[in-house]
Amino acid sequence: MVLKAFFPTCCASADSGLLVGRWVPEQNSAVILAVVHFPFIPIQVKKLLAQVQKASQVQVAVLGTWCHRQQEPEENMGHFLEGLGAIFSHDPWLQLCRERGTRFWSCKATYHQMSTNLGTPTEDQVMLIFYDQRKLLLSWLHPPAVLPGCQDGETTASTGGLADIFDTVARSEVLFQNDQFDEGPVRLSHWQSDGMEASILVELAKRASGPVCLLLASLLSLLSAASASWLWKLWPLSFIRSKLSTCEQLWHRLKHLSLIFSTEKAQNPMQLMRKANMLVSVLLDVALGLLLLSWLHSNNRIGQLANALVPVADRVAEELQHLLQWLMGAPAGLKMNRALDQVLGRFFLYHIHLWISYIHLMSPFIEHILWHVGLSACLGLTVALSILSDIIALLTFHIYCFYVYGARLYCLKIYGLSSLWRLFRGKKWNVLRQRVDSCSYDLDQLFIGTLLFTILIFLLPTTALYYLVFTLLRLLVITVQGLIHLLVDLINSLPLYSLGLRLCRPYRLAAGVKFRVLEQEAGRPLRLLMQINPLPYSHVVHTYRLPSSGCHPKHSWGSLCRKLFFGELIYPWRQREDKQD
Amino acid sequence: MEDEKSFSDICGGRVVLRRRYYSPYCREFGLSSARLSLRSLTAVTCAVWLAAYGLFTLCENSMILSAAIFITIIGLLGYLHFVKIDQETLLIIDSLGIQMTSSYASGKESTTFIEMDKVKDVIINEAIYMKVIYYLCILLKDPGKPHEISQVVPVFQSAKPRLDCLIEVYRSCQEILAHQKATSASP
Numbered sequence: 001m002v003l004k005a006f007f008p009t010c011c012a013s014a015d016s017g018l019l020v021g022r023w024v025p026e027q028n029s030a031v032i033l034a035v036v037h038f039p040f041i042p043i044q045v046k047k048l049l050a051q052v053q054k055a056s057q058v059q060v061a062v063l064g065t066w067c068h069r070q071q072e073p074e075e076n077m078g079h080f081l082e083g084l085g086a087i088f089s090h091d092p093w094l095q096l097c098r099e100r101g102t103r104f105w106s107c108k109a110t111y112h113q114m115s116t117n118l119g120t121p122t123e124d125q126v127m128l129i130f131y132d133q134r135k136l137l138l139s140w141l142h143p144p145a146v147l148p149g150c151q152d153g154e155t156t157a158s159t160g161g162l163a164d165i166f167d168t169v170a171r172s173e174v175l176f177q178n179d180q181f182d183e184g185p186v187r188l189s190h191w192q193s194d195g196m197e198a199s200i201l202v203e204l205a206k207r208a209s210g211p212v213c214l215l216l217a218s219l220l221s222l223l224s225a226a227s228a229s230w231l232w233k234l235w236p237l238s239f240i241r242s243k244l245s246t247c248e249q250l251w252h253r254l255k256h257l258s259l260i261f262s263t264e265k266a267q268n269p270m271q272l273m274r275k276a277n278m279l280v281s282v283l284l285d286v287a288l289g290l291l292l293l294s295w296l297h298s299n300n301r302i303g304q305l306a307n308a309l310v311p312v313a314d315r316v317a318e319e320l321q322h323l324l325q326w327l328m329g330a331p332a333g334l335k336m337n338r339a340l341d342q343v344l345g346r347f348f349l350y351h352i353h354l355w356i357s358y359i360h361l362m363s364p365f366i367e368h369i370l371w372h373v374g375l376s377a378c379l380g381l382t383v384a385l386s387i388l389s390d391i392i393a394l395l396t397f398h399i400y401c402f403y404v405y406g407a408r409l410y411c412l413k414i415y416g417l418s419s420l421w422r423l424f425r426g427k428k429w430n431v432l433r434q435r436v437d438s439c440s441y442d443l444d445q446l447f448i449g450t451l452l453f454t455i456l457i458f459l460l461p462t463t464a465l466y467y468l469v470f471t472l473l474r475l476l477v478i479t480v481q482g483l484i485h486l487l488v489d490l491i492n493s494l495p496l497y498s499l500g501l502r503l504c505r506p507y508r509l510a511a512g513v514k515f516r517v518l519e520q521e522a523g524r525p526l527r528l529l530m531q532i533n534p535l536p537y538s539h540v541v542h543t544y545r546l547p548s549s550g551c552h553p554k555h556s557w558g559s560l561c562r563k564l565f566f567g568e569l570i571y572p573w574r575q576r577e578d579k580q581d
Numbered sequence: 582m583e584d585e586k587s588f589s590d591i592c593g594g595r596v597v598l599r600r601r602y603y604s605p606y607c608r609e610f611g612l613s614s615a616r617l618s619l620r621s622l623t624a625v626t627c628a629v630w631l632a633a634y635g636l637f638t639l640c641e642n643s644m645i646l647s648a649a650i651f652i653t654i655i656g657l658l659g660y661l662h663f664v665k666i667d668q669e670t671l672l673i674i675d676s677l678g679i680q681m682t683s684s685y686a687s688g689k690e691s692t693t694f695i696e697m698d699k700v701k702d703v704i705i706n707e708a709i710y711m712k713v714i715y716y717l718c719i720l721l722k723d724p725g726k727p728h729e730i731s732q733v734v735p736v737f738q739s740a741k742p743r744l745d746c747l748i749e750v751y752r753s754c755q756e757i758l759a760h761q762k763a764t765s766a767s768p
Contacts, residue, residue, distance in 0.1 A: 001676045001764045002606060028676070127607075127677070161696050514692040515672065515680055517603050526604045528674070533692055 003109045003126045004029035005094060006165060006530070008133040011035045011066070012098070014189040018084065019064045019094060020049065020175075022168050027161045030063050030094060031168050033133075033175055034190040042087050044185040055174045064094025064109075085110075092124065103518075107525045129515070131530045133191040135507040136169045137176075139532050140269050142511055142543060162513055216261040224254060249386040249488065250379070256282060273544055276497040281546065285380035285491055292384055293377040302374055306367035313359045313395060317352050320398075324348050327466065336462045344466055348402055355398045382488045389484040396477045403474035404569065410467040411567030413456055420453035471564065478570075495544035499537065506534035588746040590614070591714050596740050598749065606675030606757060610750050612740040613668040617661070617686055629653050662687040666739040673754055675761045679703075679719060681736060695734070697761060698724045703754040705747050706733075715744045717751060 006021075006029060014035045021032040036045055045062065052060050065084055085093045095108040107126035141163055176192045178184055232238060241247045256278045266272040296302060328345035330336065373391075377384040393400075422428060423446070428439035441449070501508050510532045518527040535543075563570055582602040590596050599611040633649030665686040672680040678696040685691075701722040707715050721732040737747075 001761075004677065127674075129677075161698065512694050514682075514694055515674065515677070517607065517609065517672070520603050526607050528677075533694065 001028045003092065003094075003124045004129055005096070005107065005109075005126055006031045006129050006131055007096070008032065008034075008191060009130050010133055010191045010193075011189050012130070014066070014068065016067045016069075017065070017189070018045065018062050018088070019066050019096065020045075020060055020188075021063050022059055022172075023061065023063060023090070024161075024164060024168075027164070029161070029165075031165055032063060033060065033169065033172050034188045034193075035066050036062075037187045037189060040186055045088075048184075048186050052172070052175045056171045058168055058171050060172065060175065061090055062088035063090055064096065067095070067097040069097070069099050094126070096128075104521050104524045105527065126525045128525055128527045129530050130518075130527065131165075131169075132507075132532075133169065133176075135532055136166060137173065137191070138505075139166065139507050139510040141166045142509065142535055142539070166510075213261045213263050217258065217263055220254065220258045220261060224258060227251070227254070244386075244390050245485070246383060246386040246390050249382055252492065253282065253285075253380065253382070273495070273498055274546070277495040277544060277546055280497040280500075281492065281494065282380070284496060285382050286378070288381035288491075289377040289379060289384055292381060293374065296374050296377065302371050303367060306370050309366055309370075310359060310363045314356065316395075317356050317359075317398075320352055321349060323469065324352075327469065331465065334461065334465070336465070337459055340459055340462050344462070348405075351398060351401065382491050385484050385488050389481050389488075392477065392481060392484075399470070399473050399477055403470045406463075406467040406470040407567050407569055410463050413460060413463050414567055417453070417456050417460070420449050420456065423449040424453060467567065489548045493546040493548045495541060495546060498540050498544040502534060502537060502540050507532045509535040509540060511535040511539065586746075586749075588742050590741045591743060592741070596742050596746070598742070598746050600749075600753070606760065607673070608753055608757065609670060609672045610753070611668055611670040612737055612742060612746075614666070614740045616667060617665055622657075626653055658687070661685065662689055669737050669740050671736055671750065671754075673757050675757050676764070681734075683739065693734075695719065695721065699731075700758075701727075701730060703751065703758060705744070705751055706735075714741070715747055716741070717747050 004027070011032070011034070015037050017035045017037040018040070019030075019032050020034045020036055021030060023030050049060050049062070052058070092109045092111045095110075097106045097108075105128060107128060109124045109126050111124065175188070176190050177196070178186075178188055178193075179195050180187065180189075180193045181195065232241060260275055260279050260282070266275055324345050327336075328341050373387055374384075376387060419429065422436060423441060426438060426441065427436050429435075430437045498509070512533045513530050514533045516529045516531065518529055520526065560570065583600065585597055585599045587595060587597050594615055596615075597613045599613070601609045601611075603609065629649055629652070633645050637643070637645045662685060666683050667686050668684045670680075670682040670684075672682070674680075676697055678694055679700055680692060680694045682690055682692045699721045701720040703717065703719050705715050706718050707713055716735050717737060718733050718735045720730050721734060722729060723731045
């Protein structure tokens, strides 16, 4: 197999010296991490390598020599370098050489051990692969190779060639701590040899984050303890809490905040990204909420909104009344049962009348309520949207009630009809066996059954029509609420920090690598450039998506249609308790 | 070593195969299909604008014209950036892996690299799609289960060359794979 030498691009212009890195025998590749320059004492170099090996669990060793010829080729340098092969024995021994001013290199790899039988050292072909050390160090390979013994930091067998290379460079960070301004015994050349990179803001934030996190974590734990106390489990507070989506959203945000400000450090990059995503999501939420707040409270919009609310509610009630009048007549030319029609129509009209009186009772207080509720937008746009959704639910409460009445009536009718239809055919539903069995009925049972069946079937169109109309209205309200919840979900779960990272620093999130063949000369070894292939945006969203609060519809289209046909009540988001009025 | 040869694709269009042999164990095959023709572009633009003008004379709303211009520009940019593939390249490096690159008309390049551990074989498969067509594909295996095929990755999906072109590429790839298997068997 061809020997692959991974060479960092930062060392391509370094002075001559020793190559230090890790040898991976399974893939016949040498990952070069740094270059040790002359002059050096071999004992010091070996001591440094032993230290690095202990600290990072990576088997760094001297892999060969690097010769960057500045002037005319020196013969004694060549012999000196070959002599080094005897001091630091490594099999195979690499010899990379570059002439000043050319872009073409010469590489030689000699195997000593295998050739002890043959007597002469055997050589192998070398392929040079350049890589950017800093980018490889900072990037995370997706999907991350999860090894069973990885947490202990032991060197495990290679899972996949490239994951191994990434791993080697990432774990050798301790080797890159010495830069050229250190007064150590050994002078190294690597990506940080010009000086360690750091940012003052990041360091200050790291120092400040300790006490700030402690303070906020204690406050948040107090809040969560208060909200989880037994008071909330009492009725009617638990009832209200389960109905309002605002409470759900606030609880969700509280959980996020306690995770962000928890005092334990993130164990792996996934957790770190999750924390960062949550923080950015909360900040964006609050920023948008404050924007909404400033817009609402300017130009007396709250007053305008409050003044518009009561007429709108009146208008809705009026339209409903017209609808019921239309149903009580001959809707769409259909002929209804007069008596049942009048009963149902009057019942619903009275309900609307009650509702209107209730709204008019509330009208002086609406502006104050809206003003105070508008203040809650400073907690975040999601909270404001949840409150909007709850307000819509409260204002259309009468539609919900009508839907429940219509559905219950229709459901009763359908079940009655199906049971009496079975009686018609002489069958019965066996509850024990959960199947239909034949049954012999008495004459009077059959007579009454047939009578009831006829009555129910002639009343079916009326009930079905009322049910249809109110179900459509209810579905309309549910659609509007659903769209609002979708928007809230989007803000909650979109991983904005990951998307920003993918946009600005694409090498951090790596899906793989890509190779480019560099300029080639016949007879010289093949040179490749290895670059990081960033993760596509769809994969970023899919991998780092935050868990949402779980308000997805629980049934498929098929079961929904079935429930609608049989008149069973639909609970779109969570299990709501049946409202008995 | 570099050479170019002209073949035809399954629809009768012209594709150009460019072979580069960088070294005995590293080869690259690039297939370039025909570029976006000015004729088709003009035809589509004229059709869209005539339709928009027709709507404008009906509705007397000038927003339709600006919307048509906007849609044309956005549509063209989207087509060049996401749909029109100019060149597809297959780079095969012994003992490292196989890399497939697609370059779009807007300059975007999308690359996939498959390590040699995961490559089981490169084959020409035939498919029946109104007629019989041949395509080159890479069979992948799971390193833990070397005798099972885990995935089939088709190559040159946008250029769709005919069998004669595929045979050339197939022969070259098989040479390298045979060499790789021979050397990996004896470490």
